[in-house]
Amino acid sequence: MVNITIKQMRAFIAVAAEGSFTKAADSLHVTQSTLTSSIKVLEDEVGLQLFDRSTRSVIPTRQGELFLPTAQRILRDLEDALDDLRMVAERERGSVSVCAAGSFITYVLTPALMDLARQHPGIHTRFTEGTTQSVAQQVLSGEADFGVTTLFEPIPELDATLLLTDAYGAVYGAEHPLNDEHASLTWNKLSKHTMVRLSKANGIRILLDSEPKIAGLFKNTVYEVSGVAALQALLSRGFGFSALPALAARSLVVEGLRFSILARPGIRRKLYVVKKKGRSLSPAAVALFRAMIEALQDMTPDEAIDVTFTQSEIRAFCGI
Incomplete structure (x- = not known):
C-alpha cells in the first residue's frame, strides 16, 4: 500500500509550481533539505521519478505532469473538508x-x-x-x-x-360551569362534566390513564381528539373541559380559555x-x-411549572 503524507503532497505541488526547490522551500517556510527529503521519500514510495532536475530548473516528468492535477484536487478537497470541520467545530456551520x-x-x-x-x-x-x-x-x-x-x-x-415537571389542571371556556367553582378544583368535581381527551398515543393521556385514582372517573369520554389545535376548537365552543399539564395548556390560555390546577391527587408530568x-x-x-x-x-x-x-x-x- 502506498503511504503518502500531506506534507509530501504539498512539497510536490510547490516544486511543480515554482520550478525550483529553493523557491518552493521558501513558499512552504521549510528548509531546502527538508523539502528535498520529502520529494525523495515520495518518489521512493511511488517508485517513479517525478521531476527532471538540472542546474537551471526543476520540471515535472511525464509521470509527474499526469499526477499533478490529481494531487492538486486531492489536497484541495482535503483542505475544504478540514475547513468544513473547523466551521462545524466553531459553530459557523x-x-x-x-x-x-x-x-x-x-x-x-x-x-x-x-x-x-x-x-x-x-x-x-x-x-x-x-x-x-x-x-x-x-x-x-x-x-x-x-x-x-x-x-x-x-x-x-x-x-x-x-x-421540568408541570402540574395537571382543568382547561375550559369562559362560560363553562367550572367557572363557578371557587374552592380548590379537585378531580372528583370534574366527574360530572364532559371531558374532551387526547388520543391514547399522547403521553398526556397515557399518564392520566395510568393513575388509578382518576382513571375510572372518565370512562365515558364523549369527545377525543389527536392534538391540541382540535382541543382548542372544541373547548372554545363549550364542548366540556380537558385535563392538561400547565405547559401544554399555555397556548389554550392564550386563546382565551382558563386553566385551574387540579388537586387530590396532584399530578405532575415529567x-x-x-x-x-x-x-x-x-x-x-x-x-x-x-x-x-x-x-x-x-x-x-409559574407555580405549575418547576424547572x-x-x-x-x-x-x-x-x-x-
Missing part, C-alpha cells in the same frame, strides 16, 4: 434535529432557536413534534440528535435527564431530555442545547 412535545417546541425551543440564530446563523435546525413513542424512535434511529418527552419507564438505549446512550452531541446540537437551557431558566416563574435540572446534570448529559 452544522445541523441539528430535535423531536419534542409540541408545547415544549412552542415555549422553550422556539425562543432558544431565536437566540441560536443570532449567535450561530449558519446552523440549520429542524424541529419535529412527536409523541412519547415517536420521540424515542427518532432519537434511537439517529433522525433526531436529542428529544424532549415524557418517560414512563427507563429506556436502556437512551441517556435521560429530567428537565419532561426528560433524551439522547442515544453513550453518544456525544455535535457542536451544533450542543449550541442549541445550551440555548434551550437558557430559555428554560428565563421562563416566567428541575442542575448544571452538573446538564454537563454530564452533554459530556462537556
